[in-house]
Amino acid sequence: MSTERYERGARMLAAVDGPAGLEVVENLAKSFPDFARYVLEFSFGDIYAREGLGLRERELATVAALCALGNAQPQLRVHVHAALHVGCKPAELVEVVMQMSIYAGFPAALNGLAAVREVFAEVGIQLPLA
Amino acid sequence: MSTERYERGARMLAAVDGPAGLEVVENLAKSFPDFARYVLEFSFGDIYAREGLGLRERELATVAALCALGNAQPQLRVHVHAALHVGCKPAELVEVVMQMSIYAGFPAALNGLAAVREVFAEVGIQLPLA
Amino acid sequence: MSTERYERGARMLAAVDGPAGLEVVENLAKSFPDFARYVLEFSFGDIYAREGLGLRERELATVAALCALGNAQPQLRVHVHAALHVGCKPAELVEVVMQMSIYAGFPAALNGLAAVREVFAEVGIQLPLA
Amino acid sequence: MSTERYERGARMLAAVDGPAGLEVVENLAKSFPDFARYVLEFSFGDIYAREGLGLRERELATVAALCALGNAQPQLRVHVHAALHVGCKPAELVEVVMQMSIYAGFPAALNGLAAVREVFAEVGIQLPLA
Amino acid sequence: MSTERYERGARMLAAVDGPAGLEVVENLAKSFPDFARYVLEFSFGDIYAREGLGLRERELATVAALCALGNAQPQLRVHVHAALHVGCKPAELVEVVMQMSIYAGFPAALNGLAAVREVFAEVGIQLPLA
Amino acid sequence: MSTERYERGARMLAAVDGPAGLEVVENLAKSFPDFARYVLEFSFGDIYAREGLGLRERELATVAALCALGNAQPQLRVHVHAALHVGCKPAELVEVVMQMSIYAGFPAALNGLAAVREVFAEVGIQLPLA
Numbered sequence: 001m002s003t004e005r006y007e008r009g010a011r012m013l014a015a016v017d018g019p020a021g022l023e024v025v026e027n028l029a030k031s032f033p034d035f036a037r038y039v040l041e042f043s044f045g046d047i048y049a050r051e052g053l054g055l056r057e058r059e060l061a062t063v064a065a066l067c068a069l070g071n072a073q074p075q076l077r078v079h080v081h082a083a084l085h086v087g088c089k090p091a092e093l094v095e096v097v098m099q100m101s102i103y104a105g106f107p108a109a110l111n112g113l114a115a116v117r118e119v120f121a122e123v124g125i126q127l128p129l130a
Numbered sequence: 131m132s133t134e135r136y137e138r139g140a141r142m143l144a145a146v147d148g149p150a151g152l153e154v155v156e157n158l159a160k161s162f163p164d165f166a167r168y169v170l171e172f173s174f175g176d177i178y179a180r181e182g183l184g185l186r187e188r189e190l191a192t193v194a195a196l197c198a199l200g201n202a203q204p205q206l207r208v209h210v211h212a213a214l215h216v217g218c219k220p221a222e223l224v225e226v227v228m229q230m231s232i233y234a235g236f237p238a239a240l241n242g243l244a245a246v247r248e249v250f251a252e253v254g255i256q257l258p259l260a
Numbered sequence: 261m262s263t264e265r266y267e268r269g270a271r272m273l274a275a276v277d278g279p280a281g282l283e284v285v286e287n288l289a290k291s292f293p294d295f296a297r298y299v300l301e302f303s304f305g306d307i308y309a310r311e312g313l314g315l316r317e318r319e320l321a322t323v324a325a326l327c328a329l330g331n332a333q334p335q336l337r338v339h340v341h342a343a344l345h346v347g348c349k350p351a352e353l354v355e356v357v358m359q360m361s362i363y364a365g366f367p368a369a370l371n372g373l374a375a376v377r378e379v380f381a382e383v384g385i386q387l388p389l390a
Numbered sequence: 391m392s393t394e395r396y397e398r399g400a401r402m403l404a405a406v407d408g409p410a411g412l413e414v415v416e417n418l419a420k421s422f423p424d425f426a427r428y429v430l431e432f433s434f435g436d437i438y439a440r441e442g443l444g445l446r447e448r449e450l451a452t453v454a455a456l457c458a459l460g461n462a463q464p465q466l467r468v469h470v471h472a473a474l475h476v477g478c479k480p481a482e483l484v485e486v487v488m489q490m491s492i493y494a495g496f497p498a499a500l501n502g503l504a505a506v507r508e509v510f511a512e513v514g515i516q517l518p519l520a
Numbered sequence: 521m522s523t524e525r526y527e528r529g530a531r532m533l534a535a536v537d538g539p540a541g542l543e544v545v546e547n548l549a550k551s552f553p554d555f556a557r558y559v560l561e562f563s564f565g566d567i568y569a570r571e572g573l574g575l576r577e578r579e580l581a582t583v584a585a586l587c588a589l590g591n592a593q594p595q596l597r598v599h600v601h602a603a604l605h606v607g608c609k610p611a612e613l614v615e616v617v618m619q620m621s622i623y624a625g626f627p628a629a630l631n632g633l634a635a636v637r638e639v640f641a642e643v644g645i646q647l648p649l650a
Numbered sequence: 651m652s653t654e655r656y657e658r659g660a661r662m663l664a665a666v667d668g669p670a671g672l673e674v675v676e677n678l679a680k681s682f683p684d685f686a687r688y689v690l691e692f693s694f695g696d697i698y699a700r701e702g703l704g705l706r707e708r709e710l711a712t713v714a715a716l717c718a719l720g721n722a723q724p725q726l727r728v729h730v731h732a733a734l735h736v737g738c739k740p741a742e743l744v745e746v747v748m749q750m751s752i753y754a755g756f757p758a759a760l761n762g763l764a765a766v767r768e769v770f771a772e773v774g775i776q777l778p779l780a
Contacts, residue, residue, distance in 0.1 A: 028630070031637050031647040034310075035618050035629070042302050043232045043626060050294075053225035057190055061226045064191035065198035065233045068495075070721035071590035072233070072627035095183035096191045098685050102173045103195045103202070105458075105495045106693060107722035109685070110678070117681050127681040158500070161507050161517040164700075165488050165499070172692050173496060180684075198625075200331035201460035202497035228295050235588075235625045236303060237332035239295070240288070247291050257291040303622045313615035317580055321616045324581035325588035325623045328755075330461035332623070355573035356581045358425050362563045363585045363592070365718075365755045366433060367462035369425070370418070377421050387421040424570075432562050433752045440554075443745035450707055451714035451746045455753045458715035462753070485703035486711045492693045493715045493722070548760070551767050551777040555748050555759070563756060591720035592757035 006037060009045030016048060016055060017082035024078060059083035064096050067112035068104035076112065080119040090125050136167060139175030146178060146185060147212035154208060189213035194226050197242035198234035206242065210249040220255050266297060269305030276308060276315060277342035284338060319343035324356050327372035328364035336372065340379040350385050396427060399435030406438060406445060407472035414468060449473035454486050457502035458494035466502065470509040480515050526557060529565030536568060536575060537602035544598060579603035584616050587632035588624035596632065600639040610645050656687060659695030666698060666705060667732035674728060709733035714746050717762035718754035726762065730769040740775050 013021045029036035048058060059082050066076040083093055097116055101109035120127055143151045159166035178188060189212055196206040213223055227246055231239035250257055273281045289296035308318060319342055326336040343353055357376055361369035380387055403411045419426035438448060449472055456466040473483055487506055491499035510517055533541045549556035568578060579602055586596040603613055617636055621629035640647055663671045679686035698708060709732055716726040733743055747766055751759035770777055 028633075032614065032618075032633050033648055035621075035633060038302070038306060038618075038621070039626060042298070042306075046298060046302070047229050047232055050225060050228075052219075052221040053229075057187065057222065057226070058229060060187055061190050061194035061229060062233060064194045065230060066627065068195035068199050069234060069590075069625075069627070070719075072625075072631065075233075075627040075630065089182075091182040092187065094682065095180060096187070098180075098682075098688075099177050099183075099188060099191060100195060101495075101685075101688070102177055103192060103205075103495045103497060104199060105491075105493045105498075105719075105722075106689060107493060107716065107719070107725040108495075110689075110725065111722065113678075113682050113685060128683050158503075162484065162488075162503050163518055165491075165503060168488075168491070168692070168696060169496060172688070172696070176688060176692075196497065199460075199495075199497070200329075202495075202501065205497040205500065224292065228292075228298075231295075231298070231625075233625045233627060235329075235332075235621075235623045235628075236299060237326065237329070237335040237623060238625075240335065241332065243288075243292050243295060258293050307619050307622055310615060310618075312609075312611040313619075317577065317612065317616070318619060320577055321580050321584035321619060322623060324584045325620060328585035328589055329624060330459075335623075349572075351572040352577065354422065355570060356577070358422070358428075358570075359567050359573075359578060359581060360585060361425075361428065361755075362567055363582060363595075363755045363757060364589060365459075365462075365751075365753045365758075366429060367456065367459070367465040367753060368755075370465065371462065373418075373422050373425060388423055428562070428566060432558070432566075436558060436562070437749050437752055440745060440748075442739075442741040443749075447707065447710055447742065447746070448749060450711050451749060452753060454711035454714045455718035455750060459718055459754060465753075479702075481702040482707065485700060486707070488700075489697050489703075489708060489711060490715060492697055493712060493725075494719060548763075552744065552748075552763050553778055555751075555763060558748075558751070559756060586757065589720075589755075589757070592755075592761065595757040595760065 005041040005045035007045075008049050009040035009043070012044040012048045013040060016044070016059070016086060017078065018085050020081060020085075021078065055086040056083075056088050059086050059088055060092065060096050063093060063112075064100060067097050067100045067115075068108055070104065070108045070111060073111065073115055076115045077119050080116055081123070084119070084123060084125075090120065091129050094129060135171040135175035137175075138179050139170035139173070142174040142178045143170060146174070146189070146216060147208065148215050150211055150215075151208065185216040186213075186218055189216050189218055190222065190226050193223060193242075194230060197227050197230045197245075198238055200234065200238045200241060203241065203245055206245045207249050210246055211253070214249070214253060214255075220250065221259050224259060265301040265305035267305075268309050269300035269303070272304040272308045273300060276304070276319070276346060277338065278345050280341055280345075281338065315346040316343075316348050319346050319348055320352065320356050323353060323372075324360060327357050327360045327375075328368055330364065330368045330371060333371065333375055336375045337379050340376055341383070344379070344383060344385075350380065351389050354389060395431040395435035397435075398439050399430035399433070402434040402438045403430060406434070406449070406476060407468065408475050410471055410475075411468065445476040446473075446478055449476050449478055450482065450486050453483060453502075454490060457487050457490045457505075458498055460494065460498045460501060463501065463505055466505045467509050470506055471513070474509070474513060474515075480510065481519050484519060525561040525565035527565075528569050529560035529563070532564040532568045533560060536564070536579070536606060537598065538605050540601055540605075541598065575606040576603075576608055579606050579608055580612065580616050583613060583632075584620060587617050587620045587635075588628055590624065590628045590631060593631065593635055596635045597639050600636055601643070604639070604643060604645075610640065611649050614649060655691040655695035657695075658699050659690035659693070662694040662698045663690060666694070666709070666736060667728065668735050670731055670735075671728065705736040706733075706738055709736050709738055710742065710746050713743060713762075714750060717747050717750045717765075718758055720754065720758045720761060723761065723765055726765045727769050730766055731773070734769070734773060734775075740770065741779050744779060 097112040227242040487502040617632040747762040
C-alpha cells in the first residue's frame, strides 16, 4: 500500500542526502521496518516533496531546529551533511548554528558547532573557513 | 560604550522587523535597559549583521527554531512578522512550520501555525493560502 | 490521493475523541487544510490505527508525553478528554500526571494537573476523586 | 503517616514564601490532596530543609532553572516572589534571569524578565532598578 | 527515619525492575546516598506504590515520557527493561516509542528506538518483531 | 574591534574557571574563531562581568540551569569545575543538583550528579561527602 508516497519519499531522500541518507533508513528498516517506511513516506514523501519552499531552505530550517532542540545530535549530523548535499554553503551552516546561540543558548550552539566540525572533517571542509 | 555595535544593531533590527521590532526593544528598555541593549548589540549588532547568510534565511531559521522549542510564542510571533518583512513568502513560512512536525512533533507545529495565523490576520494575509 | 488513510484516520479520531476531536481538525482545516490532512492521515490513520497497543494505553502514553514536554497545553487538554473517551478512568489520568513529577519535575506535573482539572470540570467529574 | 516530613515541609514553605506559598498548596489540595502533600513532603520537607545550601542560594538556583526550562511561568512567578521573601535583592534576580540568555537563549530570558516585572509590580519594586 | 517508605520503595523497585533496578540504586548510593534514598522513597515508595494505575501502564507512561523528553537515554533504557519485566509485550514498547514521533518528533522516536534495540539485544528479543 | 570587552571577558573567564576555561575557548577558536570571541565578549565580558551578583551565585545558577536543561553535559562539567574554582563548596553543588529533581525531574538530577561525580573525581574530591 501507499507505494506512490514511498517511492516519492525515497526519491526525495536521495535528492536531499544521497546514498548516505538511504543507508540510514535501510539500516533502520532492519530492526523497525514500519517506522523506516513512515520516515520515507511522511517526512520525505509528504513534507520535503511539497512545493513552496526550496530544499536549501528546508535543510537550513532543519539544522536550525535540531541544533536548538539539542537532543538529536545524530540527526543533526545527518542534516548538516544533507544541507551541504543540496547546496548550502559551509559558511551558511556555520552562520545558522551560531545564530542559535540567540534562541537556544550558547551550549546548544556549541554542541551544534561540534556536529558541524565532525561532518566538515568527514567531507574534507577545512576549519576555520577562509 | 560600544556605540558602534548598538547603532549597527538598531539599523539591523529596523531592517529585519521595521518599527514593530524597535517598539518591542524600546518597551523592554523601560524596565530592563541593559538587557534591551544586549538584544540590540549581540543579537542584531553581532549576529544578524554578519555576512554569509541572507536575512530571509536567518528569519526562516529563527522561525524554525522558535517553533521547535515551543516555549517562546511571543518571540515566534515577532519573527513571523519579521520574516514577512524581509521578504519571506507566506507559503514559505507555512512550509517551515509544517516541517517542524517532523522534528519537534505535531503539537509544536500546531502551536506554530496558531502563531502564523495570528500574525497573518494582523497583516491581512488570507488563509488558507490560495 | 491517499483516500484510504484519510478515511481510516477520520474513523480512528472519532473512535479516540468523538465529535470534539473532529471539530478540532475541521477548525484547523479552515486555515491549514494540508496540515489537517496530515494530522488525520499520519497521526490517526497510520499510528493510532496500528495493532499492538490498545487505545487506552495509547492515550495514557500521550497524556504522559504531553505533560512531560510541558509546551503543549491545548493538546494535553484534548488528550485528557480523549483518554476519558476511550475508557481511561479519571484516577488513572491523575496517577499518570502525578507520576510525571518524577520524570519531568513538579512544575510539569502541576501544569498537567491544571489541564486535568479543567477537562474534568467540563465533563462533570468532581475533584478530589473519592 | 509521615507527619514529621509534612510538618517540616509546611514550616519550610512558610519560611521560603510566607502565606503566599501556603495558599498555593492549600488551593492545590482542594483538587489533588495527595499531590499537595508530596509537594510539601518531598520538595520542602526533604529537599529545601536540607543543610548544605542557604535558602537564598536555593531560590536563585530555582529561578535560574525555571527561567531556563521556560515551560513553568506560574512556578517561576512563585519563586521570584519566594526569592525576594528569603532576602534575595531585586538586582540579584534580574542578574540571574539575564544570565539565562547565555544558557537558554534570549527568549527564555525575556519571558523570565516578564515574570520578574509582574512580581515586582505586585510587591511595589520599581523598574528599572536604580 | 522513614523506614517504612524506604522498605516499600525497595520492594516496589524490585517488583518493577528486578535485581537490575536495585543495582542501579545501590551504585548511586555509593556516591550520593541521600539521593539514592529519595529515589527509593519518593519515586517508588510514594508514587509507584500507589493504587489506581497498574505497573504495566506506569511503565508505558514512563517510557513515553522519557522518549519524548529525549535527554534521559540511560533512564529510558532502564525503563524499557523494567517495562518488559512487569509484562509489557515487546510490540507494545515499540508502538509507544513510534507513537512519540507524533508528539515529540521523529528524532525523539528514532533515539527511543535505538534504546529499545539495545535493551532487546541484551535480553534476547529479536528484531524486527515477527 | 571591541578589544575592551574581549579583554574583560578573558579576565573574567580566567577568574571563573582558571586555565581550564581559557583552554576550552582557545580550542573552540581553532575552528570557530568568531564564536569563541562572542563567548568571551558576551558571556564573560558583558554578563559575568556585571555587578549585582557574586560569582559564586552566578555559578550556582548556571549549574542549576544546565542540569535542568539536560542537553549540555559538556558545559555542565565545565561549570561544575568553575563553581569549585570560584569557591562553591562541594556540598553546595551536590545540593543544587539534587534540588533540580524537583524542577526538572529525577533523570535530569541523576545525569547532573554523574557530571558532578566525574568532575569531583578529576579534582580529587571524595564521594560520598563526609
